[in-house]
Structure formats: structure tokens, C-alpha cells
């Protein structure tokens with residue numbers, strides 16, 4: 001697909017601005033009623049979901065030329081998908097998220113690249129991860145863990161750690177925790193260690209389709225050779241790419257794909273995991289965009305007029321992973337969940353996605369700050385989430401601003417309550 | 427090639443609003459030129475502005491306008507910017523996007539009003555008002571629109587009109603940056619006495635600020651308005667899950683929702699009159715059942731619509747129906763209102779389907795109704811829609827007009843020139859004690875399909891002729907070609923609008939293309955006999971200086 005293939009989607013926009021707001025029936029206050037970090041920060045219509053689609057039309061019709069400034073606007077967007085979900089409360093025939101991805105692919109095709117993103121892609125090519133860390137150290141996080149090496153033996157469950165969990169100084173401990181949690185319930189977990197590669201999702205989102213396809217091929221062949229029936233990841237980004245982008249690229253993984261929160265929920269349901277310890281803590285939960293609305297599995301492409309597209313092929317964002325983490329929280333004795341105003345498919349983004357963290361640090365930070373403010377407004381003592389990217393930016397923001405809220409990975413709380421380990425929070 | 431503002435003018439705009447809040451980048455300007463809704467002429471573009479400014483205060487708005495005037499540039503403001511009427515109508519226009527003026531300045535609980543800036547949307551204001559037991563009027567377009575824009579600049583009808591009237595009626599004070607850049611406060615704030623009365627002490631706003639339609643950006647910029655708020659007897663926040671189609675809400679025991687069916691349009695109208703006299707009703711809307719169903723389940727009904735006689739069957743059994751939401755101050759009050767409604771409906775040979783007997787419907791409709799979130803679902807049918815000349819008039823005449831227009835609509839639907847939504851699909855809401863009603867007939871089409879656009883001039887002309895023939899105000903005469911035809915038939919309204927414009931905007935700085943401009947209607951596609959008919963009607967019905975024709 002190319003930008004031109006989405007012309008009807010773009011021309012379908014009525015400019016109603018629903019893509020700038022939380023779906024109206026869920027607006028609970030003046031303060032937390034906006035949903036798009038980009039226009040919230042930059043204000044010109046151009047920065048909204050609708051405005052971005054218009055950029056596409058302006059380019060297609062030759063009204064505007066692609067240059068550095070235009071590319072910069074295109075990339076000042078977390079690809080969080082909030083615009084897409086909101087638009088779809090009214091529209092069946094517009095896929096904003098797809099247009100946003102095509103715009104980026106168009107930038108790459110035309111050679112209009114951001115330096116920061118080129119650096120990330122170079123690192124990816126060199127070291128196989130988005131953080132530019134040495135490839136040889138990718139498996140270090142698992143040192144000493146009782147876990148299978150899928151390069152040497154087969155396994156039932158392949159755990160894909162992802163770049164952030166593999167290298168991030170704080171997240172690595174949690175990565176071990178994910179595995180410990182599954183192992184404690186008797187699951188035969190394997191990892192690829194230093195042979196694990198990036199899922200390629202970031203490359204796809206930045207518009208580097210060729211690189212993304214290569215990484216998908218790597219993951220696909222690893223999954224096949226591992227003999228696993230289930231692929232588990234704790235990274236929301238990886239989860240979304242496995243569930244949606246891979247099949248869209250024609251590289252569907254032939255296994256069940258689960259996020260670790262879903263695994264935890266299943267283990268609780270089957271009685272293989274029990275939460276014993278009381279954690280007297282009031283918490284609020286942040287839905288990672290890529291686990292929530294962007295975690296909705298790929299359902300197929302509709303080639304005809306989207307006004308006639310069957311509803312099951314419409315990616316509304318409602319079928320993402322929302323209940324599993326909440327059910328896990330619910331099961332932990334002592335935890336008291338107070339929801340933020342913007343949740344589920346209309347959750348506010350953490351600020352890290354779409355290459356914004358790497359290229360526009362200020363914009364990323366202001367988006368994060370807005371979510372922290374919303375979390376603080378609930379009165380909760382802790383902000384819980386299920387994605388290492390969200391965790392990273394939340395922890396940094398809390399540290400920098402001394403905001404009075406702790407930040408936890410859901411698995412860390414699960415481990416504490418199950419009495420498996422007790423990692424520290426920031 | 428997109429034209430941009432000169433360096434000198436740009437610097438002055440930068441000085442007015444700060445460098446981050448003005449742009450002349452072609453890519454930014456083009457995103458403001460995209461205005462497809464009701465843009466039949468040059469879909470989807472309107473003329474590109476030469477700059478966009480984002481002021482955050484009244485003073486900044488004033489500075490922007492003064493800078494434009496110094497450089498011979500026109501200005502055009504919008505609040506949320508939905509519809510072609512928001513974009514420039516000509517070259518050389520600076521677009522003033524008011525999204526940074528987004529504050530609810532005050533909610534005065536005791537005196538039941540709110541002071542708001544332009545980029546406060548209906549849903550925000552309602553959510554905050556409900557926290558203190560109050561509610562705000564939201565127009566039928568939906569809660570994404572700006573209550574200030576509707577109150578000051580354009581129309582203002584919604585299906586809470588039965589209880590909360592018409593936007594222009596609810597103005598209790600106003601701040602206005604005139605086309606000269608001077609700031610004027612109308613109503614009681616005009617004499618620094620607080621924001622509680624639209625008529626003073628201080629300059630009165632009736633008729634100065636706007637007429638029936640509003641100036642559509644052609645008379646400077648409105649920066650603050652005090653709006654009357656109304657009683658909300660529900661909880662501070664209605665607990666809901668889902669968004670629109672999948673919405674479910676907890677229903678308070680003092681709120682009821684009823685579908686009232688009648689054997690014909692006259693009985694429905696009579697019942698509305700009696701309901702007005704009985705002073706009950708919180709929200710109400712006449713509904714075309716088949717079209718309503720199509721909006722909720724477009725796929726299914728697009729398939730079913732060709733089923734023999736389905737639409738006739740639905741039309742016959744459910745053709746004359748209104749939805750009524752009652753809100754009591756207590757459970758007992760609701761029971762009383764319910765008995766009154768039952769008696770009135772019964773007296774006019776109707777019957778009621780009480781939605782408490784259909785819990786899923788009630789739990790879905792209640793907030794969708796109160797927050798006006800359902801009407802925009804009409805976009806699902808064809809991707810866009812248009813409406814036949816919305817107008818406000820006595821309730822009886824609206825019923826007659828609605829039926830006549832529906833016949834025209836059916837003709838176009840049967841020829842495939844618009845999408846058949848199986849019904850007349852009026853947006854028909856009563857207000858002013860139900861003596862008055864607003865009616866516009868909605869017709870869906872796909873604006874991306876040239877087939878539909880080709881017929882649009884014909885449709886417009888038929889609606890105009892239909893209204894003029896019935897001796898009724900044609901309404902929505904905001905487009906320059908329609909204004910040229912309609913103004914002489916309707917008290918020469920444009921003559922007076924021009925007088926206002928000259929008085930308040932001597933240098934004609936506001937972009938008034940949609941306020942006072944007149945252009946020739948393109949008759950090239952209209953059949954000669956239709957043109958002749960229109961000419962005859964115009965001749966017969968043109969007002970003279972002494973008043974309407976005999």
C-alpha cells in the first residue's frame with residue numbers, strides 16, 4: 001500500500017475535530033479532555049490526525065512539496081493512535097493511523113530523513129537494537145536465570161524481551177522477573193539471548209519498510225526454529241508489531257502471541273499463580289498505546305469501498321489488551337485501582353512512541369508530564385503500566401520533577417505479591 | 427503556488443502572538459484550506475489563508491486584527507473550525523484560529539451561567555457544569571462544537587431546545603473584538619456590572635451581535651461569552667462505558683426516555699404544542715426511524731433498504747415519532763411528568779414506548795441524547811451529508827415544509843443522486859415552548875464521488891423553489907448565490923446586514939463572503955422550466971420598500 005491508496009480515507013475527513021478530543025461521552029472534565037499530544041503541544045491544525053492526513057493530500061496533489069520542515073511536522077507525532085480510535089467512533093471509512101504510517105514511508109522513499117532517526121536505524125543495522133547497545137550483550141539480562149536457550153534446544157514458550165528490556169538499566173531486573181514469574185508456574189520458557197533481534201517495529205514506524213521486513217523475517221525464522229507454540233513478550237511495542245504489523249506485512253507468526261499481562265492473567269485463572277502478599281497501595285493504570293488500541297490484532301485488509309467494510313475488519317482500537325492488566329491488579333490483595341479519566345482506547349500516550357523520544361525530547365517530555373499530571377489527579381500513590389518504554393519515560397519524568405508518585409511495572413507488583421522477588425520502584 | 431503574507435506583516439503578527447503562534451508555512455496554510463463539509467463548489471479546498479495566527483487573549487486578537495488592517499489583509503476567525511464557512515472565502519485572508527483561547531473563565535453556580543472562551547467545546551462545558559448540578563445547551567452538530575461560536579456567530583439549534591432554547595437566546599454578556607480591532611463588551615459587562623444580562627445595563631446585544639444566522643466570521647471576533655446554564659437533576663458525572671454506538675450508562679432514577687408514536691404528522695405537532703403548554707421535556711427530537719436505524723447499523727440497512735416494502739413498512743408504522751427525555755427533580759416528579767406525557771400522547775391517538783422496558787436502549791441513548799453525540803453518526807452512511815435549507819418557524823409550518831421537502835428528497839434518492847436513507851430524516855427540534863421548531867432535511871451522499879456532486883446545484887435549486895412556493899422562509903441563505911435570490915424575498919435581510927457591516931467595519935477588514943456577499947447562481951445545469959418557475963416566483967414575492975408583496 002502507498003499514500004495514494006489512502007486518498008479516499010483522507011478525502012473522507014469532514015474536519016470535525018473528533019480526532020483531537022477524548023470520545024465525547026467519556027469527557028469527564030475540561031482538564032483531561034484532549035487526546036492528541038501533538039496538537040496539544042503545537043496547536044496548528046496541521047499537527048492533528050486530520051491535519052496530518054491533509055498533508056498527505058497536499059503532497060499527493062502537488063500543492064505542497066516535501067521538505068525538511070514538512071518532514072519534521074510529519075514526525076512530530078507519537079503514532080499513538082488516539083486520533084484513529086476517536087475518529088472511528090463516528091467513521092467506518094477512515095484509517096488515520098495507516099495514513100500516518102504511509103506519510104513516513106513516503107518521507108523515507110523521498111530521502112527526507114531525520115538525523116536522529118537515521119542514527120537509530122544505523123544502530124539497528126549495526127547492533128540489531130534500537131538503543132545502539134552492543135549486540136553481544138543483548139542476552140546479558142538473563143544471566144544465571146533458569147531458562148532454555150532456544151539456540152540450542154526447543155521450547156514451548158518463547159520469551160521475546162525486546163530492545164528496551166534487554167538493555168535498559170532499570171528494566172533488565174523486571175525482564176528477569178517476567179521469566180521468573182512464568183517459570184514459577186512451571187512454564188517451559190526459552191529465550192534467544194544475544195541472538196534475539198529487534199522486532200523491527202520502530203523501523204516500520206519510522207518508515208523504513210525494508211529494514212522492518214528484514215527484522216520480521218529474523219523473528220519469524222527464530223520462532224519457527226524454536227518449536228514454540230506461544231510467543232510471549234512484555235514489550236507493548238513488540239506485541240503490537242507481532243499482532244498487527246507482521247501479518248499486515250504478510251509475515252504472520254505461526255504461534256499464539258501473548259503479552260505477559262495476559263499470561264499472568266491466565267496463570268491466575270488456572271490457579272498456577274497465587275498472590276499471597278498484601279500490597280496496601282493505591283494505584284492507577286496507564287494503558288500503553290501499543291498494548292491497548294494498537295495492540296488490536298490484524299484482521300485483514302478490505303479492498304473495496306470502506307463504507308462497505310465489514311465491522312470485524314475495522315480497527316477500532318476497542319479490541320486491544322485492556323482487561324488483562326486490570327484483572328491482574330484486581331487480584332493483588334491490597335491494591336486499590338483508581339482509573340484516570342483517559343483510559344483504554346482513549347488513553348493519553350506516555351510520549352515515548354513514534355520516534356519522538358529520540359528526535360524531539362522536549363515534546364516527548366511534555367506529553368509524559370501531562371500523563372503524570374493526570375495520574376497525580378487520581379490521588380494514587382503509584383502509576384502502574386505494562387510497557388518498558390512507558391516505564392522509562394515515566395520514571396525519568398518523576399525523577400526529574402520529584403513528582404510524588406511511584407512508578408511500577410505490573411509484573412514487579414505481581415512478583416512482590418506472589419512472593420517471588422521484590423524489585424525496587426523509583 | 428500558495429500565497430503567503432509579506433515579511434513585514436508577518437513580523438507584526440509575530441509581535442502580536444509570539445513567533446510560535448503564527449505560521450505562513452505552505453503546509454500549515456494548506457491544512458487550513460481543507461474544508462470539505464458543505465463545500466460543493468471546490469471540494470475539498472477553500473482559498474488558502476496567507477497566514478494563520480493563534481492568539482491566546484483578547485488583546486492579542488485585537489493586535490492581530492489591527493496588524494491585518496494596517497496591511498490591507500482580511501481576517502477570519504473560527505472556534506473549532508468545522509465546515510467550509512470557517513475557511514477564507516477570498517485571497518489575502520489571515521485565519522485566526524482561536525484554539526488557544528480555551529478557558530472556562532467561570533461557572534457561576536448560584537446565578538446559573540458560565541463565561542467561556544471560543545475553544546471550549548460543548549462536552550467540556552457540560553462535564554464541568556454537571557459537577558455543580560447544571561447543564562448547557564449543545565447544538566445538534568455535536569459536543570465538539572463551540573458553545574460560543576453557536577451563540578455568537580452561527581445558528582444554534584439542538585435537541586435540548588425544548589428545555590434550553592436556542593444558542594443566541596442564552597447570551598448574558600459578550601466580549602467582541604470589532605473589525606477595527608476595538609474591544610466592545612455588550613450587555614451588563616459593557617458597564618462593568620458583571621456578566622448577567624445580555625441587554626444591559628450597557629449596550630444591548632440583541633440584533634447587534636447577530637441576527638438569525640450570525641455573521642459567520644464576517645464581523646470581527648467574539649472572544650468571551652456568558653451563557654445561561656440550566657438545571658441538571660442527574661449525578662455530577664454519569665458513569666458510562668463505551669463511546670457512542672457501544673455506550674452504556676448508569677441511568678438515574680429521575681430520568682426517563684420515551685419514544686412517542688403518532689398516526690400522522692398533524693397529531694404529532696398537536697401533541698408537541700400541548701407538551702409545550704404543560705412545560706415538560708428536557709430533550710426532544712422528531713425522528714425518522716428508518717434513517718435512524720441506518721445510522722446505527724449502516725451495513726445492515728444498506729442491504730435491507732432494497733427489501734421490498736421495508737422502508738414503506740417502517741415509514742407507515744414508525745413515520746411520525748419523537749423521542750422525549752424527561753428529567754424530574756425527583757423520582758416522584760418524573761412520575762408526574764410521565765403521567766402528563768402519557769395523557770397528552772393518548773389524547774392525540776399516539777402511544778408510548780417507554781425505554782425503561784428496553785434497558786439496553788435507554789442505557790445507550792440517554793447520554794448520547796444529552797450530550798448530542800448521535801447525530802454525527804450520519805457520516806457513516808455515505809461519508810458526508812448535506813441538509814435542505816434548515817429553518818426556524820412555527821411548528822405547524824415546519825411539519826408542512828418537512829413533508830414537502832421529503833418528497834423532493836425521495837425523488838433524488840430514487841434517481842441515485844443522493845443516498846437513499848429510507849426516510850425524510852429531518853433534524854426537527856421544538857423550542858420556545860414548542861411554538862417554534864427547527865427543521866432541516868438531512869440527505870447523505872459521498873462527497874468523494876463526483877456523481878453526487880454533479881447534482882448538487884439542482885438539489886439546492888429544488889429546495890429553494892420548494893420553500894418559496896410554500897411561501898416559507900428558505901433558511902440557510904448563507905451562500906452568496908442563495909443569498910442573492912433569497913434576500914429580496916425575505917425582508918431584504920442582506921440590505922440590512924450590509925448596513926450593519928458598513929457601520930461596524932468601515933474598512934471591510936473582516937472576510938464577509940458568507941455574511942453579505944452576493945453572487946450569481948450557476949443555472950447552467952438547471953432545466954429551463956425550473957429557472958422560469960423560480961423567476962416567476964421571485965417576481966411575485968419580492969419585497970418592496972413598503973414591505974412584503976400583496
Ligand SMILES: Cc1cc2nc3c(=O)[nH]c(=O)nc-3n(C[C@H](O)[C@H](O)[C@@H](O)COP(=O)(O)OP(=O)(O)OC[C@H]3O[C@@H](n4cnc5c(N)ncnc54)[C@H](O)[C@@H]3O)c2cc1C
Nearest residue numbers: 505506507508566567571572575579581582583642643648
Ligand atoms: C456536520 C454539521 C452539523 C451541524 N449541525 C448543526 C446543528 O444541529 N445546529 C446548529 O445550530 N448548527 C449546526 N451546524 C453549524 C454549526 O452551528 C457551526 O458549525 C458552529 O456554530 C458550531 O460551532 P463551531 O465551533 O464548530 O464553530 P466554527 O465551525 O468554528 O465556526 C462557525 C462559524 O462561525 C464563525 N466563528 C466561530 N467562532 C467565531 C468567533 N469566536 N468569532 C467570530 N466568528 C466566529 C466562523 O468563522 C464560522 O463561519 C452544523 C455544522 C456541521 C459541520
Ligand code: SF4
Nearest residue numbers: 013015016017019087
Ligand atoms: S475525527 Fe476523522 S473525520 Fe473528524 S477531523 Fe479527525 S480525521 Fe477528520
Ligand code: SF4
Nearest residue numbers: 036077079080081083
Ligand atoms: S497518532 Fe497520536 S500524536 Fe499522532 S496525530 Fe494521532 S493522536 Fe496525535
